[in-house]
Amino acid sequence: xxxxxxxxxxxxxxxxxxxxxxxxxxxxxxxxxxxxxxxxxxxxxxxxxxxxxxxxxxxxxxxxxxxxxxxxxxxxxxxxxxxxxxxxxxxxxxxxxxxxxxxxxxxxxxxxxxxxxxxxxxxxxxxxxxxxxxxxxxxxxxxxxxxxxxxxxxxxxxxxxxxxxxxxxxxxxxxxxxxxxxxxxxxxxxxxxxxxxxxxxxxxxxxxxxxxxxxxxxx
Amino acid sequence: xxxxxxxxxxxxxxxxxxxxxxxxxxxxxxxxxxxxxxxxxxxxxxxxxxxxxxxxxxxxxxxxxxxxxxxxxxxxxxxxxxxxxxxxxxxxxxxxxxxxxxxxxxxxxxxxxxxxxxxxxxxxxxxxxxxxxxxxxxxxxxxxxxxxxxxxxxxxxxxxxxxxxxxxxxxxxxxxxxxxxxxxxxxxxxxxxxxxxxxxxxxxxxxxxxxxxxxxxxx
DNA sequence: TTGATATAACGTGTATACAAAAAACAAATG
DNA sequence: CATTTGTTTTTTGTATACACGTTATATCAA
Numbered sequence: 001x002x003x004x005x006x007x008x009x010x011x012x013x014x015x016x017x018x019x020x021x022x023x024x025x026x027x028x029x030x031x032x033x034x035x036x037x038x039x040x041x042x043x044x045x046x047x048x049x050x051x052x053x054x055x056x057x058x059x060x061x062x063x064x065x066x067x068x069x070x071x072x073x074x075x076x077x078x079x080x081x082x083x084x085x086x087x088x089x090x091x092x093x094x095x096x097x098x099x100x101x102x103x104x105x106x107x108x109x110x111x112x113x114x115x116x117x118x119x120x121x122x123x124x125x126x127x128x129x130x131x132x133x134x135x136x137x138x139x140x141x142x143x144x145x146x147x148x149x150x151x152x153x154x155x156x157x158x159x160x161x162x163x164x165x166x167x168x169x170x171x172x173x174x175x176x177x178x179x180x181x182x183x184x185x186x187x188x189x190x191x192x193x194x195x196x197x198x199x200x201x202x203x204x205x206x207x208x209x210x211x212x213x214x215x216x217x218x219x
Numbered sequence: 220x221x222x223x224x225x226x227x228x229x230x231x232x233x234x235x236x237x238x239x240x241x242x243x244x245x246x247x248x249x250x251x252x253x254x255x256x257x258x259x260x261x262x263x264x265x266x267x268x269x270x271x272x273x274x275x276x277x278x279x280x281x282x283x284x285x286x287x288x289x290x291x292x293x294x295x296x297x298x299x300x301x302x303x304x305x306x307x308x309x310x311x312x313x314x315x316x317x318x319x320x321x322x323x324x325x326x327x328x329x330x331x332x333x334x335x336x337x338x339x340x341x342x343x344x345x346x347x348x349x350x351x352x353x354x355x356x357x358x359x360x361x362x363x364x365x366x367x368x369x370x371x372x373x374x375x376x377x378x379x380x381x382x383x384x385x386x387x388x389x390x391x392x393x394x395x396x397x398x399x400x401x402x403x404x405x406x407x408x409x410x411x412x413x414x415x416x417x418x419x420x421x422x423x424x425x426x427x428x429x430x431x432x433x434x435x436x437x438x
Numbered sequence: 439t440t441g442a443t444a445t446a447a448c449g450t451g452t453a454t455a456c457a458a459a460a461a462a463c464a465a466a467t468g
Numbered sequence: 469c470a471t472t473t474g475t476t477t478t479t480t481g482t483a484t485a486c487a488c489g490t491t492a493t494a495t496c497a498a
Contacts, residue, residue: 088311147300
C-alpha cells in the first residue's frame with residue numbers, strides 16, 4: 001500500500017487508537033497518557049491530544065479534566081442503550097432502503113451475501129466481519145441519507161469487539177446468511193413489513209448474544 | 220452564576236464557537252482562522268485547534284487539510300437527512316417514554332407545558348426556545364437511554380437557528396402548546412399509538428416550516 | 439495587457455517549552 | 469502506627485516556536 005497520500009498525524013493517531021480500543025487492545029479503564037503514547041507512536045503530544053479530543057466526542061474515551069483520558073467503560077446498560085437506538089435506526093434504514101433501493105444496489109446486495117457465504121468456514125474473523133459490514137453498508141447507502149449512514153456506522157463500530165465474538169460461532173454464521181438473503185428478498189419485493197421484522201430479529205439476536213457474552217465475561 | 224468551576228479553555232472555546240455557528244453568527248462557508256480566533260478570544264492556538272477538532276466531528280465545521288476550517292454548509296438535503304433521522308428517533312423516544320415514564324416526570328411534563336404556555340406572548344425567543352427544549356428533554360430523559368438522549372439533543376441543536384424562526388410565529392406557538400398537552404395526555408394514558416402520531420405531526424410540521432424557510436432564504 | 443514564474447506573506451501542522459494541578463512519596467508529629 | 473504536611477515527580481493545560489504547504493503579490497518577458 002504505497003498510496004499513502006498525506007494524512008495529518010492527528011487522523012493517523014485517531015484511527016490507530018480507535019482501532020485499538022474497538023478491538024479491545026486498549027482495555028476499558030486503561031489510561032491514555034499523552035507522552036507515553038507520543039513516544040510509542042513516534043509523534044509529539046499535539047496530534048495525540050487532538051486525536052483524544054475526537055475519541056472523547058465519539059464516546060470511546062472518557063476525559064477527566066486535569067487527570068487525563070481513559071478508555072471508556074462500557075457497562076451493560078450502555079450497550080443496551082446503544083442496541084436500542086441501533087435497532088430503531090436499523091428499522092428506519094430498512095424502511096428507507098425498501099423505498100429507495102435501486103436495482104444495481106440490489107445486485108450488489110446479492111453479491112455481498114454470496115461473498116459472506118463463501119467465508120462461512122474461514123477463521124479469518126476480520127474478513128468475515130468486513131463481509132458483514134459490506135452487506136449492511138449497501139443497505140445503509142441505499143437509504144440515501146448521509147446522516148443516517150454516519151450514525152449507523154458509528155453505532156455499529158462501537159460494538160465491533162462483541163460482533164467479532166458472535167462471528168466465532170459457525171452456526172450463528174449460517175443463520176446470518178439466511179437472514180441476509182431473507183432481507184435481500186424483502187427489499188427486492190419492497191415488502192417493508194417483512195424487511196423490518198427480519199432486521200428486528202437480526203439485531204435482537206445479536207443483542208441477546210452480546211448481553212450473554214457480557215454477563216459471561218463479568219462472572 | 221458564580222459557580223464557574225474550572226473548565227478547560229478548549230471547552231469554553233468549543234461552546235463559544237458552537238453557539239456562534241448554531242445561532243448563525245458565524246455563517247456557513249466562513250473561514251475559521253486559528254490565530255485570528257485565538258486573538259479574538261484571548262487564548263492561544265492550542266485550545267482553538269482542539270475545539271475545532273470537536274466541532275469537526277460534530278459536523279458543524281468542515282476541515283480541509285492544510286487549508287483550514289470553515290463553517291459547514293448545510294444544504295437542504297442535509298437538513299432533510301437530519302430531520303428524517305430525528306423523526307425516527309423522536310418516535311423511538313416517544314415509545315420508550317410511553318413505556319417508562321414515571322408519575323413525577325409526568326408532573327414535570329405538565330408543568331413544563333404550562334411554563335411554555337405562560338411565555339406565549341413574550342418576545343424573548345431564547346426563553347421560549349428553552350421552555351420548548353425543557354419540555355422535550357423531560358421526555359428524552361424518561362426514555363432512560365443516555366445514548367438516545369445524546370443523539371436527540373445533538374440533532375435538535377443542529378437546527379437551533381431554524382427552530383428560532385419557527386417560534387417567531389405566534390400561531391405556531393399556540394399549536395405547539397396544544398401538541399405538548401396532547402402528547403402529555405397520550406403519555407399519561409400510555410397510549411403509544413397516539414403519542415407517536417402526535418410526535419410525528421409535531422416534527423413534520425417543523426420540518427415543513429424549516430424547508431419553507433430555507434427555500435425562502437435562498438431565493 | 440497578459441501570462442508565467444519567482445518570491446513574499448500567510449496559515450496550518452507539528453514539536454517543544456513552561457506553568458500549574460494532581461499524585462506519589464517521605465518525613466515529622468501525635 | 470496512623471495521620472498529616474511538605475516535597476518531588478508526573479501529567480495535563482496552555483503558549484509559543486519552527487517547518488512547510490498554500491495563496492497572494494510582484495516582477496518580467498512576450
